[in-house]
Amino acid sequence: MNILSFLAMMILIITIITLVFGLIAYFLYKSRESHKKKYDKKLHYEEVLNETGDKYIFFEEE
Amino acid sequence: MRAFGKEKMVRTLSIIAVSLFLITLLGYILYNFYMDFFDIENVFVKAGSGLILFFTTIIILRYMFLLFFSILKLIFKSSRNIDLKKISTNRKITIIVPAYNEEVVIETSIKSLLEQTYPNLEILIVDDGSNDQTYIKAKKYEFDNGNRSLKVLTKPNAGKAKAINHGILNSNGSLIMVVDADSKLDKNAALLMSRYFDDEETAAVAGSVYVSNQNNIWTKLQALEYIEGLNMVRNGQAFLKLVNIIPGPIGMFRKKSLYDVGLYDSDTFAEDCDVTLKLIAKGYKIDFEPEAVAYTEAPENLLDLIKQRYRWTRGILQAIKKHKSLLWHFKINPAASFTMWYMLFEAVFWPFMDIWTNMFIIYVALSSGFSILIFYWWSMFTILDITGALYCVLVTGERISLIFYAIYYRLFFIQIINIAKILSTFEEWFGVEMSWGKLERKGNL
Numbered sequence: 001m002n003i004l005s006f007l008a009m010m011i012l013i014i015t016i017i018t019l020v021f022g023l024i025a026y027f028l029y030k031s032r033e034s035h036k037k038k039y040d041k042k043l044h045y046e047e048v049l050n051e052t053g054d055k056y057i058f059f060e061e062e
Numbered sequence: 063m064r065a066f067g068k069e070k071m072v073r074t075l076s077i078i079a080v081s082l083f084l085i086t087l088l089g090y091i092l093y094n095f096y097m098d099f100f101d102i103e104n105v106f107v108k109a110g111s112g113l114i115l116f117f118t119t120i121i122i123l124r125y126m127f128l129l130f131f132s133i134l135k136l137i138f139k140s141s142r143n144i145d146l147k148k149i150s151t152n153r154k155i156t157i158i159v160p161a162y163n164e165e166v167v168i169e170t171s172i173k174s175l176l177e178q179t180y181p182n183l184e185i186l187i188v189d190d191g192s193n194d195q196t197y198i199k200a201k202k203y204e205f206d207n208g209n210r211s212l213k214v215l216t217k218p219n220a221g222k223a224k225a226i227n228h229g230i231l232n233s234n235g236s237l238i239m240v241v242d243a244d245s246k247l248d249k250n251a252a253l254l255m256s257r258y259f260d261d262e263e264t265a266a267v268a269g270s271v272y273v274s275n276q277n278n279i280w281t282k283l284q285a286l287e288y289i290e291g292l293n294m295v296r297n298g299q300a301f302l303k304l305v306n307i308i309p310g311p312i313g314m315f316r317k318k319s320l321y322d323v324g325l326y327d328s329d330t331f332a333e334d335c336d337v338t339l340k341l342i343a344k345g346y347k348i349d350f351e352p353e354a355v356a357y358t359e360a361p362e363n364l365l366d367l368i369k370q371r372y373r374w375t376r377g378i379l380q381a382i383k384k385h386k387s388l389l390w391h392f393k394i395n396p397a398a399s400f401t402m403w404y405m406l407f408e409a410v411f412w413p414f415m416d417i418w419t420n421m422f423i424i425y426v427a428l429s430s431g432f433s434i435l436i437f438y439w440w441s442m443f444t445i446l447d448i449t450g451a452l453y454c455v456l457v458t459g460e461r462i463s464l465i466f467y468a469i470y471y472r473l474f475f476i477q478i479i480n481i482a483k484i485l486s487t488f489e490e491w492f493g494v495e496m497s498w499g500k501l502e503r504k505g506n507l
Contacts, residue, residue: 008437011473012427015420015436018474022481029368029482 077456081449088445092122095438104430110422111435117415118442125446128298129453135301136457146179146250149257155314156184156235157252160225164243165195167359171243172203172212180252185212187243188229191219196243223326223333230317230325238315240334241356245311246274248355255314255354265319265346266338268296268305269312269354279467280367283475284360286467289454290447300350304342306401307335312356319346330384331496332377335405339385343398352457368482375486376496378409410487413480420477444472 099115102108157175161168168187175185189197200214217228226240237259239252251269258267273285299305308315313334320326323340330336338348361367382405388398389406419439427433447468455462489496 004434004437008433008435011440012424012433012436014473015440015477016424018477019417019420019424019481021474022478025364025478026368026482026485029365029372032365033369 077452081452084445084449084452088122088442088449091438091442091445092118095442098434098438107426107430110426114419114422114435114439117419118439121412122442122446125294125450128294129450131298131301132294132453135297138301144254144257146253149253150260151180151182151253151256153237153256153259154182154184154235155180155237155239155252155256156186156229156233156317157239157241158226158229158233159185159187159241159243160190160222160229161187161192161196161200161243162190162219162222162225163192163194163196165192165199167244168196168199169203170246171241172200174246174249175241176203176212177249178247178252179249180256181209183210183252184233184235185210186229186233187212187214188225189214189216190222190225191217221328223328226333227325230320233317236317238317238320240308240310240313240315242311242358245271245356245358247312247357248353251312251354251356252314255351258349258351259314259316261347263345263347264303264316264349265341265344266305266308266313266315266348267354268300268308268348268350269314269356270296270352271309271311272355272357273360274357275359275362278362279470280364281360281362282464282467283471284367285460286451286464286471287475288360289458289460289464290450294450294454296350297352300348302397303347303349304397304401305348305350306338306342306405307332308338308348309356310334311358312354315341319344330377330380331373332381335378336381336384339381339388339398339401342401343385343388343395345395345397364478368478371479371482372486373496375409375483376490378405379487379490382406382409409483413483413487416477416480417484440472444469447472 095115095118099108099111102111157178159168159171159175164171172185172187187200189200197214197216203212204214205212215228215232217225230238237256239255241247255267255269258264271288273281273288276282276285296305315337319341320337323337323344326333326337327340341348361370382402385398385402388395389402391399420436423433423436423439426435448465451465451468454460455465
């Protein structure tokens, strides 16, 4: 195997790994953002009241 | 002093010699690629390789044109020696800093604004309904001594475009400088940019953006990307007075021109690109001052970087979609059409072509064992990147070590970015909901 073929093989392997890694990273980013969105979402009194079936609820003061 | 001059000359000559060698090497590889192309017998592989060859030639030409225009711009610039003391300071400049939850960086940013050498200055910090200490921290710096003042305005959160417009409506300057709250300016930035407005047709001037936190491989690769983007692309565009994006960290506008295009709009996530396109569509000139420098904090990890590029890509696509009629205005406004096609190429065509090529080459290599194509593809672009980086290092005086990052840049960085760009393009195409996605500041300004 000459030096060019060896280099080509190395670049090919790195490219395959990078493409897979790039895809994984993108979906990791999407999952992080959706998780953050869920976490950051503020609770509204009416929404919680709906979820609890119109029973009175109490918020604790911070 | 003399020794320093000699050292600089040796450095310059060495860089020129290495660049010439690299360009010769590039020509040699391209020649071999063409020769190998004629030997390919499989029709499918030949068609794919032909397409790759075609695209490679376009990209090389693009690089060469930008480099050529950039060198011309530099030659014209250096032929006119600038005496800072002779720049007129009669016009009042209003610096607007839109800030939303910027408590970590706002004070550094304000301090750099207070050090500006331009005397006739009004600074407006527009707190866009922050729920942290931004307003309180900025408020401490309020003052007014007649010629110079700093005022902090606050309003309910409504996005960056509306915050800038709020600042413009409350400004007294005839020139508006928009600066991101996570940026630190060079002390002569406002002074250097203001002189471009002697030409009545100039509506805006972009400044240079440098990465302040070069502390890991991601930020170093972005630093390389920024200096290449600035000194080749923006300098080249400026020769034609067609800079297509006034960057968020540093840009100056003529207030009258901003009113002429209806100020900033909030309907895209790239308000800076949108407002620049509106100005170009009106026939204004957009210039670039490389020595007006802003240092900005780049994302320090991959996921934050993808987050930033996701917003940029979708924002630019929204701006292109909004102004799509300009694409076909070749006769009415050729400058605007050219700018739009250039942006479309950068935002959509090129990332798709890059990833498609890699996948095609992998397929060919796995199915036939013919893997030399990837060497041609990678080496040609790496040589272009290294040549571009050498030129930029020569022009800017940045650290020479940045050049070595050009190898990693092409090997993995740009592919990861292009994958993010392609997937963001699909999301934009299918109208997936998105939010501003503010990056968390580390305070490394």
